[in-house]
Ligand SMILES: Nc1ncnc2c1ncn2[C@@H]1O[C@H](COP(=O)(O)OP(=O)(O)O)[C@@H](O)[C@H]1O
């Protein structure tokens with residue numbers, strides 16, 4: 115079969131894809147940053163002496179890790195508003211779901227990282243009169259942040275891909291725009307291939323960076 | 336077999352009826368100990384007899400199950416109406432500043448240089464300005480013979496050097512009491528001497544210290560008092576000469592026989 119490639123419609127419609135790409139980035143980076151910050155808090159809560167902090171944090175983490183992201187996205191758009199009585203825009207619902215989902219995974223990275231620090235480090239800090247908070251901030255976290263970087267980068271890569279699921283809520287991100295164009299022009303091969311390439315170009319640098327980082331850290335230890 | 340205790344008035348550290356359990360396992364079963372200013376107490380005993388636990392209770396790395404600890408005449412913790420003692424975290428942090436500890440495994444902070452290790456708590460805990468803290472830290476490092484190594488990371492130091500940095504780090508806080516938990520046990524034999532020399536120097540300054548050690552010869556020369564711990568109690572207490580050379584208890588004798596390689 116001889117297929118006639120036709121990229122001319124892409125030349126006309128690329129601003130649509132670019133707008134989609136912008137929305138993808140607007141979903142991706144803020145939910146990563148917020149998810150990281152929230153995940154740090156949750157990870158610390160998981161290790162807190164108090165059960166009243168540790169138990170709910172555990173439940174939260176498990177809920178988000180053990181259910182599909184797709185149901186989380188849909189739930190925050192259709193179900194959550196009924197609970198709180200405020201309608202969310204598709205974008206806000208997606209941002210919320212992706213942030214909370216990311217925070218659960220980051221919490222596990224933080225918890226694992228902190229637990230990998232030898233107990234003697236806490237002891238050394240404590241014996242000098244440092245409070246838990248001081249020990250965490252000055253002694254423990256500086257040692258684990260570097261070690262956690264590859265895992266965080268991987269999470270970021272995963273999240274970039276997962277943002278495409280927001281298309282089911284009609285968030286006008288890259289995937290959504292691609293599907294719209296492809297069904298409008300009946301040119302799925304050109305359009306969806308282009309969309310895939312755009313995702314690749316967006317994500318590959320992170321992947322490359324992560325692999326290098328991992329190798330550097332492995333060489334050091 | 337425990338000797339009656341000397342009077343405890345004027346004691347810098349006064350421990351009464353100290354108990355510590357981990358779950359159902361009672362590790363310390365009633366320890367009484369008074370340490371006068373300038374006294375150096377060597378704690379000896381078999382592995383698992385509770386030596387570390389005892390030291391760790393004294394700076395509240397472990398919270399005692401029962402009993403009281405007084406520092407410079409003031410009992411620590413708050414007694415509730417039902418007689419239980421609560422130890423607020425803030426008070427324990429203040430106590431730990433006054434009671435320095437040196438660990439068998441050094442526990443230096445690997446992401447900081449030697450001088451940063453020593454100045455860290457001065458800055459974070461005591462709020463000393465960085466310049467001043469650095470000067471103090473350098474002085475302490477010089478005192479343990481490591482002025483040249485101030486910018487080295489712990490991974491670049493030998494075990495003996497790491498332990499000396501750890502001692503400098505404890506000293507920088509101006510502790511009233513120093514606790515040493517087998518400070519030379521994880522060192523290669525040829526590095527033991529340099530650490531013991533530093534500790535001996537501190538003894539000569541008249542510092543108050545408690546030392547868990549298997550270096551019985553060192554204990555004999557440096558300690559003012561030796562206690563033999565067995566089954567969570569002081570089985571025998573006395574001067575180094577009494578306990579190490581003329582032990583009265585059966586268990587003390589057999590313990591010393593197993594460590595007969597030491598020479599006074
Ligand atoms: N954190 C802990 N939890 C449970 N058991 C402990 C803990 N620390 C010490 N123990 C137990 O207490 C006993 C005394 O330990 P330790 O004080 O370390 O002895 P030593 O220093 O004389 O070798 C051992 O049986 C040990 O297993």
Ligand SMILES: [Mg+2]
Pocket residue numbers: 386387388517
């Ligand atoms: Mg021990």
